[in-house]
Amino acid sequence: MNVGTPQAARPFHQRRGLLIAVIVIIAVVILILVHLLGGKKARTGTPPQVVSATAATLGDMPEILNELGTVTPVATVNVLPQLSGYLTAVGYQEGQDVTKGQFLAQIDPRQYEIDKQQAQAQLAKDQASLAQARADLARYAQLHAQKSIAEQTYADQQFTVRQEEAAVQADQANIAQYDLDLAYCHITAPVAGRVGLRLVDPGNYVTASSSPGIVTITTMKPTTVQFTVPQNSLAKVLQQFNAPGAKLAVAIYNSDNSRQLATGTLYAISNQMATSTGTVPLRATVPNADEALFPSEFVNVQLLVDTLQNAVLVPTPAVQSGAPGDYVYLVNDDQTVSVHKVTQGPSDGKSTVILSGLSAGQTVVTDGMDRLSDGARIKIAAAKPAQAGSAPAAASSSAGPPQPHGKRAHASASATQAS
Template sequence: MNENVDPQQVDAPSPVKPAAPAPPRRRFARLVWAVVLVVAALLAWRYWPSGAPAPDAQSQTASGGPPQTVRDAPATLGDMPITIDALGAVTPLATITVKTQISGRLMEVGFQEGQMVKQGDFLAQIDSRPYEAALALAQAQLAKDSALFDQAQADLARYQTLEKQDSIARQQVEDQQFAVAQDKAAIAADQAQIDTAKLNIAYCRIVAPVSGRVGLRLVDPGNYLQPSDTTGIVVIAEIDPISVLFSTAEDNLPPIAARMKSGAELTVVAYDRTNSKALATGTVSTFDNQIDLTTGTFKLRAQFDNPDGVLFPNQFVNIKLLVDTMSGATLAPNAAIQIGASGGFVYVVKADSTVAVRKVTTGPADAKNTVILSGLTAGETVVVDGVDRLRDGAKVVVRNGGGAAASAPADASGAAPRHKRAQDQGGATPKAGPSSTPSPSPTATP
């Protein structure tokens, strides 16, 4: 260890090294940015002269940008049907499960599966021989009791003669009168047995209780049938006419009830599952007597003529119920109706090719139009396409030729005005002023 080192030299800080010069690449980048700023300043000075802006710039500043391309359509007067849409199920007016009313063996089936039958047509035959034998027995008993009755009446006549001669006791005559009454009652019982046997024989021949379409056979010939059987022989569904059961909200009950009370027939159209094809047209026959508490709806039944069988039992259909029709209403296309924070509004195209925001009160609507209750009159033109970037007072260019901007008359030479020709060529309407350079093409609304 060196003992001759000066302490001042040990504690002294080390000298600071001078900063290294900037690398050549960074100096080149600074030079490039400087050149770009100088060129930008020269271009701004060259193409942005002092003074008032050009006429095109003035018009764009006033309208907030270039004119917007839109399509318009007029509000019209027309009739608006007030309809209710619902989902319904096709329900036969009568569905009968044909069962036997007596016990016996099924001897014959007189129908084909899926056949259309009329009321009273033969369907099935039960073995009637036991009941025919019971009928013969009841008839024989009737003959026997009738003979006893005749004999009792003859004896009573003799007893009454002897009583007048005071040759027989009064009690014997009264006993004979009771015997005659008993024989008369036996004859009545025998007649009832005969009627029962005849009815059973009639039950052996089963006929269709209603007109309709039979389903699949539920039992084959040869089986022993009893009235307690639950399956039955076949099911008949009455399909012409046929009905549709559907439900709607309880709020619709007052207008429907009022219309039906006035004697009007409410038309109902049944559509297929895709809601594109009309299957049948009918009328409302009645509605239920109570509202379903769980759903807040009530049921209606509509009846349809169904000669071709297009409506099938238990088929789901879409229902369109015509409740009323608004005549002479102001109609606007659905695409023109916009919804804002304060409600519905439309953009009205004015004669100076600008649009104005108009608040409207809407009513019923269909697939194309909406009823305007207030805020718009028939004949005014509204924007139906290109409303995304519009605002009150914005300039527009109408492309479909149906608006105010496209309805200017032709000039003296018979040609369309210059701004109309520019629209047809896809350009914007030129601005008036010393500059003849047309303004840039408007940006199409997506």
Template structure:
């Protein structure tokens, strides 16, 4: 019985020791990067894609504000009571369309008074001219003094000046009558009503009778950083038309296409930004005054650029790099110089050439010289849409669908990288 008990205890100790050995071996295997037995590092399954040559649109993505071409506050030029309002709030009006009527009767009476004064002074002038003609005949016969003839000439001049004054008064009264009938100075949309029938307005009023804002066409004012201004000016100096697209706040819904119209003449020293203005036809009125929009300004298109998926670019102590696939199914760290990106693809200006294969998926456990197993080569597709560029579709590359990303200069577009 004693010997059996000793054997059972010895067997239990061996079982415990075996379990401990397995646990230690498992921990060592986990910390050694998944080495299988004594055969070296495990092969890492990765997704790869080839660098291709294609176009890349360099686009500045900025925040802008819809700024109408004209915003006019219609002010009264004369004083009087409002007798009629000819617009509805929010109505679209044409240039010259009737807006407000001020009581014209006082100005009509004043016009008639000036017309009567003109008739009186015109009669006096005609009489003075008739007398002057008679005096000239008598003077030729030496029947009256020269002084009398001269005085009559002065009287004619005075009556002529009085007639001119009356005519000016009549023109002023007619102008006042015109001011009683107020029309829209521009085509646009009328805002909320500022006055009502029966209100008394004066020529010194600052409130205004109505506010008319042009809707179509319109402009968008936005700012770009001073480091991006040079390439914009270079394109303008080459007489090239830069296109701008306005997007809603979600940066997905396109509202309108337009063109760059002007660049401000100075940089804001506090922000390092310069203002630009883009013109938009806005025929459907989707751009509303003072609306915030995202402006995508197409500066230029890089032709035959080397493109790789943005997730392939990593960041480390050496800077930007990619894992370049080698013929012996290993990877090599290749330092690259990235250029503009659209969030999906990135231009490589130095370090790669079209046809090179880079790792785009399974990057987290790679290192220089690691063995890989290619899970599958992703196909390269070219979208022929007017606003598209050559894109590289890779499975698991982490690219977002549904949102149109715009190309931004010097945007690295890299994902979480293993440090070198």
């Protein structure tokens, strides 16, 4: 019988299946090893970081102090009555510009006119008494020369004449006082400027120096702007301010620093420092011909202290701050970067002066520094096509005042230069 044949063939089929399984397992292991080894080899070459870079340049940098200021008029006068009486007339309109000496208001002068007439009558009486006393003195002088009257009588008459002369002088002073009172009844503008809202209406009884007064006059042009500078900047300001013929320019911007309102010059520095804030008050004069500055308005002040000539300039975004202090990422010849410590100086928002640690011509990273580290490989981004109007922006001088969004505009220009 052939019953034993399948039993003899079974071990051979089992051995063949086992051999196939071993071959499959070995192939899988080889594939896994190849995949793992190939992945590690690929990861060893980390791709370079794409950045924007530009070279440090030489240029002029204005040294500007940005401070908060307040428009302070040259003169603000609250016109007060100098005597008492009823206000009979007002000669101005609210918000009107007036000149010095212009009529403002009238106080009823009748009482003071009557007082003056009484003083004039008293003067006439005392002048008559003085004339009589002088005539008597002349007669007594003749009698005294003839030894016909006592010495005491002659001396008494001399004293009488002097008393009458003093009475006449007192009367003249009283008349002058009433003349002054009548002048005070006619109230005029003590300074040129703009009147505010009317503080008292005709028909009211006012008293001497009564509050709130008649009206307030504020000089609109020229005007001044008062601001403060920190004590650390005072030495530089004093040095330039005291230089022969020097005039420090001041630019005034509105409260949100978006529009320039006026320009002026620094003309006064306070003689004391505020100990609570460590600042010194300064004042600049402004022509304010267009009256763009309004009294008590809050403004931003830019004081041009000095201009650094041939300074090393880099885009402001290139300067970073961290554990080493202020530093930049310096681009090496082998397309790697190194952390380079620098000392930064003034900045106009677009560019920053490097006082030490960097030379003109060295290339620094301006954008893409988020994942950089010392020794990292980089790839400088290709230049982007210039947009309309970008050339004038790139060619603008760094000496101008800071503009909004200056860092973004400079970052685009830096990428273009790096190419």
